[in-house]
Amino acid sequence: MAIVKVDEVTKVYEGKMTKRALNRLSFEVDQGEFLAVMGPSGSGKTTLLNLISTIDVPTSGEITINEKNPVKMSESEVSIFRRRELGFVFQDFNLLRMLTVEENMVLPLTLDTYSIEEMNERVAALANELNLTDFLHKRPNELSGGQEQRTAIGRALIHQPPIILADEPTGNLDTTAAKDVLMLLERINKEQNTTIIMVTHDPIAASYCDRVLFIKDGEYFNEIYKDDRRQTFFQRILNVLSLLGGNVNDLRFS
Ligand SMILES: Nc1ncnc2c1ncn2[C@@H]1O[C@H](COP(=O)(O)OP(=O)(O)OP(=O)(O)O)[C@@H](O)[C@H]1O
Numbered sequence: 001m002a003i004v005k006v007d008e009v010t011k012v013y014e015g016k017m018t019k020r021a022l023n024r025l026s027f028e029v030d031q032g033e034f035l036a037v038m039g040p041s042g043s044g045k046t047t048l049l050n051l052i053s054t055i056d057v058p059t060s061g062e063i064t065i066n067e068k069n070p071v072k073m074s075e076s077e078v079s080i081f082r083r084r085e086l087g088f089v090f091q092d093f094n095l096l097r098m099l100t101v102e103e104n105m106v107l108p109l110t111l112d113t114y115s116i117e118e119m120n121e122r123v124a125a126l127a128n129e130l131n132l133t134d135f136l137h138k139r140p141n142e143l144s145g146g147q148e149q150r151t152a153i154g155r156a157l158i159h160q161p162p163i164i165l166a167d168e169p170t171g172n173l174d175t176t177a178a179k180d181v182l183m184l185l186e187r188i189n190k191e192q193n194t195t196i197i198m199v200t201h202d203p204i205a206a207s208y209c210d211r212v213l214f215i216k217d218g219e220y221f222n223e224i225y226k227d228d229r230r231q232t233f234f235q236r237i238l239n240v241l242s243l244l245g246g247n248v249n250d251l252r253f254s
Helices: 045-052 075-085 101-110 116-129 145-157 175-192 230-244
Strands: 002-013 019-030 034-038 060-065 086-089 163-167 195-199 211-216 219-225
Touching: 002 045, 002 195, 019 045, 019 060, 019 195, 019 219, 034 045, 034 175, 034 230, 045 060, 045 163, 045 195, 075 086, 086 145, 101 116, 101 145, 116 145, 145 175, 163 175, 175 195, 211 230, 219 230
Parallel strands: 034 195, 034 211, 086 163, 163 195
Antiparallel strands: 002 019, 002 060, 211 219
16 A cells, blocks of 8 residues: 655746756655665755655645645644654754753654653663663764664654655765664564655665665656565666766765
8 A cells, every 4th residue: 555655746946047856756655665765966856855754845746645645734734744654864863962862762752742651661662672772861972873873763763653754864874884774774664564765875775675766857767676685686776877877976885
């Protein structure tokens, strides 16, 4: 069953220079799918994620998330919808520097009516799963990049949202920490059936996904599905990327 439907979506940025960032893009994401979105720099990946995340609205076309269309909601409905249905993971972690790991993770819950016991229980369970139990009282500047990103993933998961949106989640991590984060996302996806949409330049990161959707100049270019082996999927991703062209420096091989 499709949990996200992108139907003929166009996004035009008006300004001194009008820019058509997405042009009649259509695709669906199944519930429980781990999807990577790839494309050259400027192809519209972040624009697409901003539209799905309800941060921005399409110029035309429709995006349906869990059978709801956020464009038709009031501002307060959208903020509740965003909080309950979506979790966000960013390249630069976006943690609050003055807060501890525990406080960063629990923050989204404080906007809703959860009891202290429930909040403590959720943080403890997630910290255990994310291997952060010993770091709960530390602040971001005392953490490694991988620990910061795991904290950010904890913050994204604390609401148990059905969909996680990740924008280059491994972009600021070294190879080992990136692998840990990808294996973690893969595990969350498989064990909790959380749908994940991840924008990435990195073919290795994309090879952890079930499917890679390639876009070029704001339009659908191609998509490929994982077979049994990650290594052959990785090779097939590289093949499409070479067809896709663009500047090879746009792709980070790690
Ligand atoms: N707010 C904006 N106003 C005007 N143009 C914009 C705006 N945001 C993005 N664009 C343009 O829209 C196009 C798509 O940008 P977008 O950031 O979605 O691409 P991207 O694929 O995420 O790129 P990158 O991989 O470099 O992050 C680009 O040409 C960009 O310059």
